[in-house]
Amino acid sequence: MITIKNLKASIEDKDILKGINLEIPKGEVHVIMGRNGSGKSTLANVIAGNEKYEVDGGSITMNGNDMTEMSIENRALQGLFLCFQYPVAIPGVSMAYFLRAALNAKNKHDGKEEMDAVEFLTTAKKVLSNLGLDDSFLKRSINDGFSGGEKKKSEILQLLMLNPQLAVLDETDSGLDVDALRTVAKGVNEFKNDNNTVLIITHYQRLLEYIKPDVIHIMIDGKIVKSGDMTLVHEVEKNGYSWLVK
Amino acid sequence: MLKKIQKHSRSRFEELGYPSKKLENWKFSSSKHLKKYSSNNSNNKDISVEQYSDEYTLCFINGEISLESLNKFIYKDDMIILDIDELKDESICSTSSNFDKEAFFHLGLSTIKSGKYFEFKEGCKFDTPIQILNVYNKNTEELRISSFNIFKLNQGNNISIIEQDINEGSGSFNLSLNKFICADNTILNHSMMYDDSTESNYLGYNYYELERNVLLNIDSMNINSTFNKNFIEIDLNREGSEVKINILNLARNEQHLDNNILVNHNAEHCISVQNVRNILNDQATCVFNGKVVVADGAQKTDSNQSNKNLLLSQNATAHSNPQLEIYADDVACGHGSTTGALDQDSIFYLRARGIKETDANNILVKAFAKEILQEFINDNIRNLSENNLDHWINGQYN
Numbered sequence: 001m002i003t004i005k006n007l008k009a010s011i012e013d014k015d016i017l018k019g020i021n022l023e024i025p026k027g028e029v030h031v032i033m034g035r036n037g038s039g040k041s042t043l044a045n046v047i048a049g050n051e052k053y054e055v056d057g058g059s060i061t062m063n064g065n066d067m068t069e070m071s072i073e074n075r076a077l078q079g080l081f082l083c084f085q086y087p088v089a090i091p092g093v094s095m096a097y098f099l100r101a102a103l104n105a106k107n108k109h110d111g112k113e114e115m116d117a118v119e120f121l122t123t124a125k126k127v128l129s130n131l132g133l134d135d136s137f138l139k140r141s142i143n144d145g146f147s148g149g150e151k152k153k154s155e156i157l158q159l160l161m162l163n164p165q166l167a168v169l170d171e172t173d174s175g176l177d178v179d180a181l182r183t184v185a186k187g188v189n190e191f192k193n194d195n196n197t198v199l200i201i202t203h204y205q206r207l208l209e210y211i212k213p214d215v216i217h218i219m220i221d222g223k224i225v226k227s228g229d230m231t232l233v234h235e236v237e238k239n240g241y242s243w244l245v246k
Numbered sequence: 247m248l249k250k251i252q253k254h255s256r257s258r259f260e261e262l263g264y265p266s267k268k269l270e271n272w273k274f275s276s277s278k279h280l281k282k283y284s285s286n287n288s289n290n291k292d293i294s295v296e297q298y299s300d301e302y303t304l305c306f307i308n309g310e311i312s313l314e315s316l317n318k319f320i321y322k323d324d325m326i327i328l329d330i331d332e333l334k335d336e337s338i339c340s341t342s343s344n345f346d347k348e349a350f351f352h353l354g355l356s357t358i359k360s361g362k363y364f365e366f367k368e369g370c371k372f373d374t375p376i377q378i379l380n381v382y383n384k385n386t387e388e389l390r391i392s393s394f395n396i397f398k399l400n401q402g403n404n405i406s407i408i409e410q411d412i413n414e415g416s417g418s419f420n421l422s423l424n425k426f427i428c429a430d431n432t433i434l435n436h437s438m439m440y441d442d443s444t445e446s447n448y449l450g451y452n453y454y455e456l457e458r459n460v461l462l463n464i465d466s467m468n469i470n471s472t473f474n475k476n477f478i479e480i481d482l483n484r485e486g487s488e489v490k491i492n493i494l495n496l497a498r499n500e501q502h503l504d505n506n507i508l509v510n511h512n513a514e515h516c517i518s519v520q521n522v523r524n525i526l527n528d529q530a531t532c533v534f535n536g537k538v539v540v541a542d543g544a545q546k547t548d549s550n551q552s553n554k555n556l557l558l559s560q561n562a563t564a565h566s567n568p569q570l571e572i573y574a575d576d577v578a579c580g581h582g583s584t585t586g587a588l589d590q591d592s593i594f595y596l597r598a599r600g601i602k603e604t605d606a607n608n609i610l611v612k613a614f615a616k617e618i619l620q621e622f623i624n625d626n627i628r629n630l631s632e633n634n635l636d637h638w639i640n641g642q643y644n
Contacts, residue, residue: 073598102599
């Protein structure tokens with residue numbers, strides 16, 4: 001599904017990613033954990049093509065297509081979805097308009113017909129209901145005046161509506177109360193199937209109580225230093241990251 | 247009486263001369279290019295306005311009212327319509343002391359051929375807005391066309407006026423002077439739409455005199471004018487009145503759009519809100535000079551000024567000068583100004599959902615503009631403005 005080879009990236013001449021190697025096969029859930037400032041969110045942004053970051057070397061391949069130099073929107077159209085850690089507020093653009101624009105861009109790319117308003121509303125209302133959100137959510141401006149929980153639910157709503165092949169969840173669990181965390185996890189589990197892939201970036205194990213990962217990676221100073229199963233999470237919870245620093 | 251006023255204005259113009267950049271109101275807008283325009287003396291009587299006018303429309307041809315449209319005008323029996331020359335009370339024509347310092351105001355007044363006084367009979371409420379269509383039919387280049395009209399609202403009036411310009415022929419200089427007198431308990435909605443592609447210059451002086459419990463909405467959208475400078479001055483003379491001003495300007499190439507707004511809170515318990523947004527591309531420039539003066543004793547004033555400028559090009563320039571002058575001690579006054587480019591994080595967010603970069607830019611420009619348009623009081627004007635906005639945006643990037 002996605003293969004990252006020796007990926008190096010910097011921002012304003014500061015090296016952040018120092019040679020990331022990662023392979024996530026189709027149907028798996030992988031988790032990246034690490035301290036603040038280890039480069040986890042940079043990796044998520046670089047995968048999504050954020051132009052603030054400079055890619056200094058290496059490659060990102062998804063389904064055999066080299067995405068390293070691909071535009072942000074083309075990556076999304078190829079099936080990549082970044083669940084933002086800090087979703088921006090865009091006053092004046094309704095969620096409905098935005099979601100339809102995104103869905104229709106995808107449909108156009110996939111050679112499908114544009115979704116009409118009725119079909120869109122039927123689909124959106126079903127997803128909203130599953131996330132415990134009111135239909136009026138669609139009329140609100142993108143993330144404008146949303147609570148922390150609503151912002152994250154808005155990201156999951158988009159994930160479920162756009163149904164990508166690869167979802168990168170950048171600290172989607174941060175700042176959520178237990179109920180919101182359950183709702184978000186439920187949404188991710190609903191999305192997950194054997195034909196797609198999830199990469200979760202997180203600080204804590206609490207999301208992993210609801211979503212069962214296949215592989216855990218530990219990232220320190222811009223590199224993945226160790227990979228393993230859930231026992232690695234428990235070790236990190238118990239002993240911190242120091243023992244992993246060479 | 248008109249001759250007397252014009253004589254005064256001629257002498258004031260001679261005293262003042264053309265405005266220089268030393269004057270605060272003209273610091274960022276040159277008047278040099280306006281000097282070449284000479285006064286219009288053409289005969290407008292033979293110009294038909296049939297194609298434009300319906301029973302709700304008052305047509306002005308080169309600054310003079312069209313009798314053809316006046317005869318058809320549905321509300322004429324609910325109004326007193328006079329030539330300004332017929333007015334007995336000279337004070338009806340007086341405007342603000344600030345306009346008296348404006349050379350172009352006097353140049354306009356001294357060169358009008360006639361002017362009209364429209365008084366609405368007490369209690370009249372019109373369901374359909376009055377459309378004022380200024381048709382500029384210019385057979386000769388470099389013409390300056392001046393107009394002066396006075397509108398008086400009496401107790402209980404609820405009037406909506408939509409003002410639009412239609413330019414035919416070559417570019418010119420349209421100098422428009424208006425006075426609005428709003429008596430107690432009146433509602434005035436004044437919408438101004440400037441969508442001109444004939445390279446004309448517009449300079450407007452709009453003065454509003456408000457008594458008790460008046461609600462005044464001023465909505466304006468400027469698009470395509472080469473040079474558009476609008477002075478708005480409002481006197482809130484008695485308590486309980488409210489003013490809302492929403493202005494959206496779109497400019498590209500070397501267009502210059504300029505809003506000078508002065509709100510005088512002369513009485514207690516009045517509210518004023520100014521929202522002015524400019525979207526500039528290429529080498530376009532804009533000016534916002536907004537001032538609120540709260541007089542001594544105008545307690546419980548609630549006033550807010552906001553100017554936001556979106557620059558789509560590194561060569562576009564916005565000048566913003568929001569000012570407050572407060573002489574009362576129990577007031578709530580705020581002002582703010584922002585100028586910047588499209589937010590890169592927002593563009594990234596939209597693109598990360600598969601939306602093309604040009605579409606993402608367009609969505610954000612539209613959102614910025616729509617926050618003003620959604621405040622427009624008249625549904626038709628709001629829809630028309632949104633259409634104009636779409637056309638402008640589509641021509642911008644695509």
